[in-house]
């Protein structure tokens with residue numbers, strides 16, 4: 217299909233996500249892609265775009281990565297999918313063992329689904345059901361952070377505090393309690409990020425003192441609240457929240473759907489606080505950005521509360537593609553890349569390099585709160601409400617895919633960004649900023 221064909225037919229037949237479709241008739245471009253290679257996406261005329269946001273935070277090792285491709289080709293010749301109720305297979309067993317090992321064995325039981333919102337739903341349902349099974353049925357409410365994002369199904373929206381995604385559906389939703397975010401941008405003059413974290417934790421403590429008897433779980437995005445605009449916080453918050461959850465008998469759910477798999481600088485973000493959650497949700501990067509896959513890891517203690525003669529005390533949740541063999545194999549190939557290429561260490565240098573190249577942008581007179589956690593870099597721009605859309609267009613015109621959230625520009629590149637790529641990215645972003653501010 218030619219570029220023009222692809223665009224015309226897409227607009228007629230495809231209802232694109234997270235989009236007011238009428239904007240495509242006005243000034244919102246729709247980009248046709250026929251091929252991907254490494255950091256680059258190509259259209260039918262050979263026009264190219266550097267994928268600066270890892271295609272919605274999922275791609276870790278580039279498009280059409282030869283090693284993941286080879287693993288998938290091998291898996292395709294063996295087994296594409298099999299029902300996971302009553303059946304099992306090697307990729308799902310190996311993946312479960314390896315993920316558990318990455319938690320130091322603390323979270324030894326893996327439950328699978330296909331997308332992040334479903335992982336959130338699974339963690340919420342398991343926590344609720346755990347308290348039922350252990351004789352505490354009054355613990356049935358959830359606590360979430362201001363600005364938190366955990367997916368957009370009706371259940372996940374209950375713990376998502378992003379008005380634009382939630383408000384239209386408010387009558388459908390049993391909204392969770394919302395406590396203050398430890399977002400370090402709230403620091404008053406002279407305050408550190410850890411001070412903000414302690415203040416937010418004190419608010420959580422006050423809340424739990426009053427309500428813990430009804431609370432099943434606290435759900436957090438550790439270190440970086442993505443959809444809130446890459447709001448970053450000090451690990452101190454996670455340490456204090458973990459201690460409060462222990463004291464008040466409340467589960468801690470770490471939603472690492474975006475920040476897991478090396479994105480925060482460690483393989484799991486919660487490692488930086490030296491804590492372990494009761495539930496850990498992974499998706500997005502887990503399959504290298506190849507196939508829909510999500511997983512919830514939990515502890516022996518939770519698992520054992522469901523292990524019983526009574527069927528109804530079991531966790532009967534299911535999805536048709538649970539534990540899909542191809543997706544699990546893509547995830548295994550992704551974990552192999554981490555191990556074989558010393559990715560976390562190389563990402564430290566990669567992130568440092570990009571941060572240094574972005575220093576002039578950080579010092580720009582309209583730029584506020586330049587921040588970084590691992591392979592996530594972001595800044596806010598003092599500008600009118602149309603800025604984000606203009607920046608997006610100006611970046612595309614310079615062969616760069618960046619997709620601001622409001623007036624927050626962020627970078628979440630794949631872990632194959634070389635020095636030249638980083639220089640290209642920084643220069644194109646700087647030029648797009650100037651153009652979008654004019």
Ligand SMILES: *Cc1c(COP(=O)(O)O)cnc(C)c1O
Nearest residue numbers: 331332333365366367442473474
């Ligand atoms: C993307 C995301 C989700 C939802 O994942 P989907 O696969 O889009 O349903 C949940 N939580 C966080 C933190 C996310 O970034």
